[in-house]
Amino acid sequence: MINKYYFINKFETNNIDRLDNQTIVIYRNYSSKPLDENLILKIKKYCKKKKIKFYLSNHIKVAIKLDLDGAYIPSFNKSTEHLAFSLKKKFKIIGSAHNIKQIKIKEIQNVNKIFISSLFKKNKNYLGINKFKIISNLTKIKVVALGGISKKNVIKLRLLNNFEFAGISYFE
16 A cells, blocks of 8 residues: 655645545644644544544654554654553554654654655755665665655656655645
8 A cells, every 4th residue: 555644734624635545644733832632533533534544743642542543753753752652553653754863763763664854855854866765775664755745756756666755745
């Protein structure tokens, strides 16, 4: 199965309605406002109705408590406290990394997949295709491409032998 991961910052049903069931929604709440568990449950219910998996970013304990499909650990989160938690078999933990040091941290965090960025988006974490391939080969964990993936350049993922990707702009 070829997964696509869609990061959302707010709940908009029209964006979720356009997704297929191979897309996983990841809700990020990086604002200073406290996490709204009722909103998380509303998104979970809507995604379940659409047969779309739903992950929560940076709040593993809440994701477990609310029985979500998984959790996402951003590159800046180095915590390993979740390793002591009891997880259901279907619950997945994924994480992102921008360099070799962060990849090693994600391995210690025992993530199921590592999002490596930035593949196409020319920011401070920009890798490009060649560096992305090199860094991807430094881990045995499944790698997901992240950063600047659009409808125009998604075909280039074939150069990586990697069809899983994550982003925002591709979906909007």
